[in-house]
Amino acid sequence: MTLRRATAAAIALLAARGAHAQQTIVPRSLSADSATRAAIASRYPRDRSDTLPAFPLHELAPGVYAVLGDTGRGVEGRPNAGFVVTPAGVVVIDALASPGEGRVLMRTIRTVTRAPVRYLVLTHHHPDHTFGAIVFKRAGARVIAHPDRRTLANIDGDDRLASDWTGVMGLEQMRGFAYADTPDIPVRRDTMLVVGGRRIEIVRPGPAHTPGDLMVWLPNERVVFAGDVLVEDGVSMMVDGSSAAMLAALSRIDALDPRVAVPGHGRLATHPATLVATTRCYVLALRDTMRRAVADGVRMGLALDQLPPADRDRPVSLHSRLRRNAVRVYSEMEQALLGSSPSKAALAAEARQLATCPQHGSNAR
Numbered sequence: 352m353t354l355r356r357a358t359a360a361a362i363a364l365l366a367a368r369g370a371h372a373q374q375t376i377v378p379r380s381l382s383a384d385s386a387t388r389a390a391i392a393s394r395y396p397r398d399r400s401d402t403l404p405a406f407p408l409h410e411l412a413p414g415v416y417a418v419l420g421d422t423g424r425g426v427e428g429r430p431n432a433g434f435v436v437t438p439a440g441v442v443v444i445d446a447l448a449s450p451g452e453g454r455v456l457m458r459t460i461r462t463v464t465r466a467p468v469r470y471l472v473l474t475h476h477h478p479d480h481t482f483g484a485i486v487f488k489r490a491g492a493r494v495i496a497h498p499d500r501r502t503l504a505n506i507d508g509d510d511r512l513a514s515d516w517t518g519v520m521g522l523e524q525m526r527g528f529a530y531a532d533t534p535d536i537p538v539r540r541d542t543m544l545v546v547g548g549r550r551i552e553i554v555r556p557g558p559a560h561t562p563g564d565l566m567v568w569l570p571n572e573r574v575v576f577a578g579d580v581l582v583e584d585g586v587s588m589m590v591d592g593s594s595a596a597m598l599a600a601l602s603r604i605d606a607l608d609p610r611v612a613v614p615g616h617g618r619l620a621t622h623p624a625t626l627v628a629t630t631r632c633y634v635l636a637l638r639d640t641m642r643r644a645v646a647d648g649v650r651m652g653l654a655l656d657q658l659p660p661a662d663r664d665r666p667v668s669l670h671s672r673l674r675r676n677a678v679r680v681y682s683e684m685e686q687a688l689l690g691s692s693p694s695k696a697a698l699a700a701e702a703r704q705l706a707t708c709p710q711h712g713s714n715a716r
């Protein structure tokens with residue numbers, strides 16, 4: 352097919368959609384390949400979550416819901432989201448990975464309430480948590496997010512990310528996509544929101560998972576929506592953030608003392624302190640190993656030797672996360688060696704914490 356015919360097809364597709372959507376953007380690099388819906392569907396044979404009536408729902412407290420994604424798939428599956436119903440409208444937490452998923456999330460909310468969605472809070476700027484945001488924006492919600500949108504995923508620009516992500520989700524799921532993660536209400540520090548008499552704290556944990564991390568804390572219900580600072584298997588990604596900030600963010604969650612934590616991915620943590628401790632032990636052990644390797648002059652390649660290889664084409668599988676985090680933390684420790692190293696007291700505090708971890712208690716130096 353010529354580029355001109357393909358472009359004409361894309362324009363026809365846009366025109367056909369115009370009746371339904373106010374604003375539709377087909378990612379530029381896709382338009383040359385947008386032949387027919389049938390061809391596209393055959394290229395992306397997959398389960399389409401937008402054919403689901405609703406996602407599973409879990410009421411954590413009166414009017415506070417977790418919308419559960421996949422469990423047992425680490426961070427590869429559909430993420431979690433949530434929402435809070437107040438007399439003045441609904442506050443949604445995270446928008447899922449596509450307009451298709453956003454539409455099902457909206458239908459899921461509508462099984463509970465007809466109230467308008469006032470706010471959408473984004474816990475960070477990864478596409479699996481934000482690419483459904485346009486659905487809520489078009490429904491009138493104001494977006495609350497950290498203004499720092501930088502991640503490795505969009506390092507080559509927003510168009511490239513939208514195009515790549517369409518390859519992951521499929522064009523049908525991405526129908527109606529436009530970026531909507533730039534905040535209407537930018538939040539850079541802890542901020543209290545009172546909606547319909549409900550207290551909703553937007554917590555800034557620091558650049559732990561990404562530079563734009565936020566968490567949502569309901570002090571009266573003691574529920575925290577932690578974003579990807581917590582994930583079900585305790586191996587939180589730090590390649591867009593840092594391990595020091597991750598440790599600080601975990602301490603922050605401990606200080607909140609939540610009754611329930613909703614991780615970014617996977618099953619609910621009904622004993623949040625346990626998931627926090629597991630995550631902390633993983634981070635501390637990795638920092639300890641890499642700090643020793645750097646201090647002993649062990650090359651990065653050798654330092655990574657103990658780890659299984661990363662999985663091809665699965666950048667966030669468990670093995671890929673372990674390896675990518677290790678690379679990141681090795682570099683952090685190199686930087687620390689070259690620059691202003693942490694104080695002896697800080698190192699001793701980390702060693703003491705690590706000594707309480709299950710595999711390290713007995714043989715900690």
Ligand SMILES: [Zn+2]
Binds near residue numbers: 475477480560579615
């Ligand atoms: Zn993420």
